[in-house]
Amino acid sequence: MQKTLDNILSRYRESGGNVISLLQETQDAFGYVPREAVQFFSRELGIAASKFYGVATFYAQFRLRPVGKHKVTACCGTACHVRGAERIMSGIQRELHVTDEEDTTTDGQITVEKVACLGFCSFAPVVLVDGAVHGKTTTDAVIKEIKSLRKK
Amino acid sequence: MTNSIADIEGMEVIFIIGSNTKETHPVIANRMIKAYRKGAKIIVADPRAVPMVKFSELYLPMRPGTDIALLNGMGQVIVQEGLQNDEFIRDKTEGFDAWKDSVRDFTPERVSKLTGVPKDDIIRAARLYGGSRKAGIFYTMGITQHTCGTDNVKAIANLATLTGNIGRPHTGVNPLRGQNNVQGASDMACAPNVYPGYQRVDLPEVQQKFEQAWGKKLSPKPGLTTTEMIHAAHDKRLKGLYIMGENPVLTDPNQHHTIEALKNLEFLVVQDIFLTETAKLAQVVLPAACSYEKEGTYTNTERRVQRVRRAVNAPGEAWDDLSIIIALSRHLGYPMEYRSPELVFNEFAGLWPALGGMTYDRLKGRGLAWPCPTPEHHGTEYLYKDGFPKGKVPFVQIAFKEPAEVTSDDYPFILTTGRNLYQYHSGSMSRRVPPIEKHAGRAYVEMNRSDAERLSVADGDRVIVSSRRGEVTIAVRVTNQVSAGTLFIPMHYAEAAANVLTNDALDPTVKIPEFKVCAVQVTSAPKAASLATGG
Amino acid sequence: MASETLIRVCMGPAGIAAGGKQVIEAFHAALVDAGVSAQVRERCSSHQVGCMGLCARDVLVEVHQGDVKTVYQYIKPDMVQRIVDEHLVAGKPITEWLVDEVYASFYRKQIKVVLADCGRIDPEDIDAYEAVKGYEAARECLTNRRPEEVIEEVKMSGLRGRGGAGFPTGLKWELGRKSRGDDKYIICNADEGDPGAFMDRAVIEGSPHAVIEGMIIGAFSMGARNGYVYIRAEYPLAVERLKKALDQARTRGYLGKGIFGSAFDFDIKIKLGAGAFVCGEETALIASIEGMRGMPRPKPPFPVNRGLWQKPTVINNVETFANIPAIIRNGCGWYAGFGTDKSKGTKVFALTGKIKNPGLIEVPMGITLREIIEEIGGGIESGRPFKAVQTGGPSGGCIPASMLDIAVDYESLAKVGSIVGSGGMIVLDADDCMVNVAKYFVQFTQSESCGKCVPCRVGTKRVLETLERITTGKGKEDDIERLEKLAGGIKAMSLCGLGQTAPNPVLSTLKYFRDEYEAHIRDKKCPAKVCKGLLTYSIDEATCKACGACLRACPSGAVSGEKKKPHRIDAAKCVRCGACFEVCKFGSVNRE
Amino acid sequence: MAMVSLTINGKKITVPDDLTILEAANRHGIAIPNLCKHPQLTPFGGCRLCVVEIKGVPRPVASCTTPVNEGMEITTVTEQLEQHRKFVLELILSDHPNDCMTCESTGSCQLQELAYTYGVKGQEYAGERRTYAKKDGNPFIERDLEKCILCGRCVKVCQEIQGVEAIDFGYRGFKSKITTAYEDDLNCEFCGQCVHVCPTGALTGKLWKRKGRYEGVKETDTVCPYCGTGCNITVHSKNNEIIRITSRPWTWNEGFLCVKGRFGYPFVSSPDRLTKPLIKRKSGEFEETTWTAALEYTASWFRKIREEHGPDALGGLSSARCTNEENYLFQKFMRAGIGTNNVDHCARL
The missing domain is CATH 3.40.228.10 (Dimethylsulfoxide Reductase, domain 2)
Incomplete structure (x- = not known):
């Protein structure tokens, strides 16, 4: 971890550090924002850790807990909403025993996230499974896909 | 300032x-x-x-x-x-x-x-x-x-x-003056060579003025400074000492020497709010009121004279220091009778022109910064607006000298001392504040990460820091705040007093000791020692 | 000749999702097998652009032979062999797979300015852009015109900010030019946060150079040497294409020092948004670029005077910039020829919802809603009655069927309680509950509220709570009045545009669909049968085939039944999730 | 600096052009209600209570952030504005515990005072309140985030004045809260500046708890006994016990203190305080005695040494913690009473 952090830091030391960019790179590297990363950047750049935390909790993109091996992202944009996104989301959550807050299965395999809009509106409702787009989908179809993920 | x-x-x-x-x-x-x-x-x-x-x-x-x-x-x-x-x-x-x-x-x-x-x-x-x-x-x-x-x-x-x-x-x-009324104590001439207002004791006209005011023949011979008094006590030249609100055992350098000196005195009277390390060595201890319990004035670091007011009464039979001095003087046969601190203020305001324009009434609100020579004067926010007291300011040629004590093979670290945010001075006040003790109640020595690695000590480990004058057992705080080769110990903690180690070498002019530099060594503390010294 | 045959396969995200990649691979294989030489190209950009809005019919495949273009729809890999065999080899197009009449009517009333190049050129190839006169406008401005002249041209075109508020673009640039300071910034807002809108994404994925060119012209006009594109991280393809485009432009010297040989220096950086709708607000966007929480600050000072790093800053959205090159090339008069008196030009909309032909469209301002929905959109998909159209997203409102003939422009939409907004247009039919729609948007704004000011932070929460009450059958008689009071207060007192417009979906539905609210509150019924809490499920014993699907689907054990015996639902255990209703193949589950 | 003329509530005023409307109004004795603005801090613009109407501007504007302009015609009180303010107060109170009966800040709470002024009870828009199970375990500052109205003053003072940045806004929307990094217990300089600027009971001193609010509380303006800065403090006492220390915003230190000045008073009531004169017996033990006995004993020793060894065999160490009056009298005692210049204090230590 330290090596990755040093690496990220080296690109920001000169410019003084943009908190969002730092967090984005950290999350790209680890899938979430580890506490140690924030403490490290805070110490090295003299940016208060509280600021990192404030930013990390403000933006929907950032996760403070590790992410599952697989990621299911349900679009909850308007077009998807009127085509039943909510039902699909709650169906997935029910199946995997996760909630909005506890969004990762206990075995750490799958994380289920909502996203405001993916821009696939004409394909609503849309769910991403590990980045692959599933348009005009149903709860059953997504669950089937998830089950096949687990077998992998 | x-x-x-x-x-x-x-x-x-x-x-x-x-x-x-x-x-x-x-x-x-x-x-x-x-x-x-x-x-x-x-x-x-x-x-x-x-x-x-x-x-x-x-x-x-x-x-x-x-x-x-x-x-x-x-x-x-x-x-x-x-x-x-x-x-x-x-x-x-x-x-x-x-x-x-x-x-x-x-x-x-x-x-x-x-x-x-x-x-x-x-x-x-x-x-x-x-x-x-x-x-x-x-x-x-x-x-x-x-x-x-x-x-x-x-x-x-x-x-x-x-x-x-x-x-x-x-x-x-x-x-920036370190204590609430250092400026005032200096102004008031609790110093061996001057009368209030920095008026030299060895100038006949000054001596005359004060003899007249106080109605007593005065000594023209400058006295001893604190550190000199301690040395004199150690040598048994000084026989009796009256200490008001001070704790030299903790605050003076070379603690072992200080304790010996105070023990050598024939008579020591200490007037304080707590039974301090120094008070314990006294024959008589007089209970005093603390700052919140008395009336008077303090002068802060920007020369601002401000009113101190009583919020609560002193506990038990404790008296404010003014009353004690007055009573003691009476017993000694030199009656100084003042019915209130204000009358004392008026007396010295009359003896030092810089305070001449101040009265308790005028000090209401934000106080006044001296010089304030007349009742109309608004005080002086910055000095030397109208020139310098001696006409022209001299440039002084200063040669560089190494500190009195430098590192050696035996004592390879430089120790510097000071305060931390939470504690204050000898800690007699702040260490009796439970939240402060909870948060900052443990002594520590700051050590650079590289030194810690070299000595194989980790954050929180206990080490023995020793100088030519003594040693303390203390927990290490690994930090990059000090540079490699330098250690820092805050002065507040009696159980690991920095001043056991410090050098009592003095500045030749103002007799200030060299707290900021002394040479020390660090050894790891045996487990038994860790237990014995506890928290 | 075979070599003149060009096959284009839609490879936007949706194209890929529909199997575009496999379709291409199938073509390659089939062509080799058949010994036919044809060039197979990705139908370039994003799905919306690639299919010109008709991505619902993906995978679309175009076969170009000389000037003849044939378009197939709904193509799957296993259909490729037949296209090769019959069309390419035998020369007989497969008529039943061709796009139908809808394809033509979809485009008939559209006018493409912003989207002109989208789908026509390869967005990853700067030569393709230059081949359609790309960068000519910027070159012209930088080498032949003074900034003031460019600003005048833009002012005269009547172009207004396409991000929602409709502030005249030329005027904004003029203020930016007049604002004092050596360091000035120009920002392209590509943080398309409106749920249900994808116009900006389509433009960047389809013609990134047009946006860059627009920014160069804007920067030149106001005197900015640094530009940023603030773009959603959720649009990875758009980010990638934009990065490529910037690199290409830099290589050609269209960005950097002394652009087009002029004395003008300008470059653009990309900043990724991190997921906050409020960052569409200018001051929040600036805070976000600075790496801070996207909390809006009060204006004045306006960004044009004190913006990014406290320097003069002009912010325009993607579509606005994409309009600029065409305006410069064709002149302000040409552009002003489209649209209405006060709303000039064209506007891109994302037409979605219960519409037959969802997609991305560009229409002249002033076109009627009816034309968009019935002609371009092809009407309601399900055949159910049209109920309303929601425009402007969370800041907009719902326009009822009775007003279908109003013109789509800034003024007309505002008059009926909605806005043009960034261009989301969601069509609702009889199956949509308007209270639920309002609740959806308030839920959205509530969760996206930055939390800084009281009216928005607490007020929208109270609105949401009231709507939740109403939609679960706990509504009280005075709740409508309460909603109106809250909405009024929030509108008047909120700090930024997000809060000031957050009550719009509630207010407009209250205005046009009050009866639905009243039905929820008084009769405890959801007329559209959407609100879970107001529905009851039962099984029609006569038609139940006892297949057990509902029993297995029920998460709460409310369904009981044995083989060959009609199942039953225990109302006390039912959580009203509707799972049984969905899985029943025989229509035996009643929902009321 | 350029001056501009404008009217507020019909009153024509001329002010420097770098003021906000709120500052201009305050300078001319016109009060505008507000909660998030603090005179020493940059404006925030979140509470929306300070809205005013400006002629020609369609919506009410926040006076704390809007700069004055030549010719502005401003109205600070209209029925509409008062309605708006009531609305905001209703909303704030709808997410506030409203347990003033037991709140430490009752009587010194700006929110309470505004609610009182506007007759707002917080019932109209009752709904979910933020609740937090976790308590901050730091020893100095009580953080009751349920009472927090997110005015941001604490965040600003911690950044702008103290430079510590221990806290910041976290999360967003209704879930917003002021938080430390990772919501750990506060671990900062504990200056209590945040407590000082908090307009509600969200931030209070842990030492204050249940000690007294205003009934029977005496306030004494005096000077801090710690370092040489000499900050002005106000000691709140009840039944001869110090119950809290604050500093008034108009003192030269602007109401700012440090951890010692604000929270360092409990030593006063320490059981270790000396309450009677002590004399050491032959055994080495101290024994309580009377003042007369202690003073006479001391005086007799001074006399004895002076007679045997001369006055310069005696010395006095005075204290930089005592008052000017005491120091003056101490050296006068040593010089005139004893007859030696052996008098010094700890300026150098």
Whole structure:
């Protein structure tokens, strides 16, 4: 971890550090924002850790807990909403025993996230499974896909 | 301080040397931070990366005890680059040319070697300070508590004089006083060579004035300073000592020596609010009132005389110090009768023109900064507006000297001491504040990460720090706040008192001990010792 | 000749999702097998652009033979062989797979300015852009015109900010030019946060150079040397294409020092948004670029005077910039020829919802809603009655069927309580509950509220709570009045546009669909049968085939039944999730 | 600096052009209600209470952030504005515990005072309140985030004045809260500046708890006994016990203190305090005695040494913690009473 952090830091030391960019790179590297990363950047750049935390909790993109091996992202944009996104989301959550807050299965395999809009509106409702787009989908179809993920 | 605290907000450059302002004068640091937010550039010169460094444009991590080299070096660069204030030098100073010659060999290269500060940073600091006409210098004991403390202060004054950064708003030479009424105690002449208002005891006309006022024949012979008194007691030349509200056992250097000295006295009376380490050695202990329990005035670091008011009554039979002195004087046969502190105030206000215009009534509200010679005068927010007391300000040639004690193979670390944010002085007050004790109740020695690794000690491990004068067992705090080779121990903790280790070598002029530099060694503490000394 | 045959396969994200990649691979294989030489190219950009809005019919495949273009729809990999065999080899197009009449009517009333190049050129190839006169406008401005002249041209075109507020673009640039300071910034807002809108994404994915060119012209006009594109991280393809485009432009010297040989220096950086709708607000966007929480600050000072890093800053959205090159090339008069008196030009909309032809469209301002929905959109997909159209997203409102003939422009939509907004247009039919729609948007704004000011932070929460009450059958008689009071207060007192417009979906539905609210509150019924809490499920014993699907689907054990015996639902255990209703293949589950 | 003329509530005033409307109004004795603005801090603009109407501007504007302009015609009180303010107060109170009966800040709470002024009870828009189970375990500052109205003053003072940045806004929307990094216990300089600027009972001193609010509380303006800065403090006492220390915003230290000044008072009531004169017996033990006995014993020793060894065999150490009056009298005692100049204090230590 330290090596990755040093690496990220080296690109920001000169410019003084943009908190969002730092967090984005950290999350790209680890899938979430580890506490140690924030403490490290805070110490090295003299940016208060509280600021990192404030930013990390403000933006929907950032996760403070590790992410599952697989990621299911349900679009909850308007077009998807009127085509039943909510039902699909709650169906997935029910199946995997996760909630909005506890969004990762206990075995750490799958994380289920909502996203405001993916821009696939004409394909609503849309769910991403590990980045692959599933348009005009149903709860059953997504669950089937998830089950096949687990077998992998 | 020549200038006021509020004045800081308008400064362009703030040069902090030998002051951990954020921890020892937090509210003054607030003003500096406000100035910083308005664009002021802050330079911090300190062996430790003190918290103000966070706000600094430039941090000069100097070796302890090399202030003169740094200051002279900055002066040299300022002259070299023509940043000096020629008009000010011509009109208001003397001795410039000789001084200029004296700093000629303080080149950035040489100063860099002496101080450990990179050459370019010395030049940058000089340009920043010298380039501004709204620049203030701030210092505390980091400057004065050296065998060369007086010279350090003069070297600072030289810089201010060189740039004319004195006698105007947002400038000045600003020592930050460490205790609530150090300024007042000095003003009131609790000093062996002067009467109140810095009027010398060895001047016949002054002596006459005070003999008249006090109705008593007075000694023309300057007395002994604190440290000299301790030495004299040790040598049994001093037989009796009256200590009011002081705890020299913890606050004086070379603790073992101090305790021996006090034990050698025939009679010691201590007047305090607690049974301090010093009071325990006394024959008589007189219970006093604390600050919240009495009336009077304090004078703060910006010379502001402010009213102190009683909020609660002293416990039990404790008396305020004024009443005790009055009663003791009566018993001694020199009655001094005052019905109130105000009458005492009026007496000394009448003896020192700088306070001549002050009365308790006028001190309501925000108080007044001296000099305030007449009832119409509004006090003096900054000094030397209308010139300097001796006419022209002299440039003083200062030679660089190494500290009295330097590192050796046996004592390879330099120890420096000071305060932390939470505790205060000997801790007799702050250590009896439960939340403070909970948060900052453990003694520690700060050690650089690389030293810790070399000695294989981890954060929280206990070590023995020893000097030629004594040793303490203490927990290590691994930090990059101190540089490699330097240690820092806060002075507050009796169980691991820094002053067991410190050197009682004195500055020859003002007799201030060299708390800030002594040589020590570090060994790891045996487990048994850890247990014995506990928390 | 075979070599003149060009096959384009839609490879936007949706194209990929529909199997575009496999379709291409199938073509390659089939062509080799058949010994036919044809060039197979990705139908470039994003799905919306690639299929010109008709991505619902993906995978679309175009076969170009000389000037003849044939378009197939709904192509799957296993259909490729037949296209090769019959069309390419035998020369007989497969008529039943061709796009139908809808394809033509979809485009008939559209006018493409912003989207002109989208789908026509390869967005990853700067030569393709230059081949359609790309960068000519910027070159012209930088080498032949003074900034003031460019500003005048833009002012005269009547172009107004396409991000939602409709502030005249030329005027904004003029203010930016007049604002004092050496360091000025120009920002392209590509943080398309409106849920249900994808116009900006389509433009960047389809023609990134047009946006860059627009920014160069804007920067030149106001005197900015630094630009940023603030773009959603959720649009990875758009980010990638934009990065490529910037690199290409830099290589050609269209960005950097001395652009087009002029004395003008300008470059653009990309900043990724991190997921906050409020960052569409200018001051929040600036805070976000600075790396801070996206909390809006009060205006004045306006960004044009004190924006990014406290320097003068002009912010325009993607579509606005994409309009600029065409305006400069064709002149302000040409552009002003489209649209209405006060709303000039064209506007891109994302037409979605219960519409037959969802997609991305560009229409002249002033076109009627009816034309968009019935002609371009092809009407309601399900055949159920059209109920309303929601425009402007969370800041907009719902326009009822009775007002279908109003013109789509800034003024007309505002008059009926909605806005043009960034261009989301969601069509709702009889199966949509308007209270639920309002609740959806308030839920959105509530969760996206930055939390800084009281009216938005607490007020929208109270609105949401009230709507939740109403939609679960706990509504009280005075709740409508309460909603109106809250909405009024929030509108008047909120700090930024997000809060000031957050009540719009509630207010407009209250205005046009008050009866639905009343039905929820008084009768405890959801007329559209959407609100879970107001529905009851039962099984029609006569038609139940006892297949057990509902029993297995029920998460709460409310369904009981044995083989060959009609199942039953225990109302006390039912959580009203509707799972049984969905899985029943025989329509035996009643929902009321 | 340029001056501009404008009217507020019909009153024509001329002010420097770098003021906000709120500052201009305050300078001319016109009060505008507000909660998030603090005179020493940059404006925030979140509470929306300070809205005013400006002629020609369609919506009410926040006076704390809007700069004055030549010719502005401003109205600070209209029925509409008062309605708006009531609305905001209703909303704030709908997410506030409203347990003033037991709140430490009752009587010194700006929110309470505004609610009182506007007659707002917080019932109209009752709904979910933020609740937090976790308590901050730091020893100095009680953080009751349920009472927090998110005015941001604490965040600003911690950043702008103290430069510590221990806290910041976290999360967003209704879930917003002021938080430390990772919601750990506060670990800062504990200056209590945040407590000082908090307009509600969200931030209070842990030492204050249940000690007294205003009934029977005496306030004494005096000077801090710690470092040489000499900050002005106000000691609140009840039944001869110090119950809290504050500093008034108009003091030269602007109401700012440090951890010692604000929270360092409990030593006063320490059981270790000396309450009677002590004399050491031959055994080495201290024994309580009377003042007369202690003073006479001391005086007799001074006399004895002076007679046997001369006055310079005696010395006095005075204290930088005592008052000017005491120091003056101490050296006068040593010089005139004893007859020696052996008198010093700890300035150098």
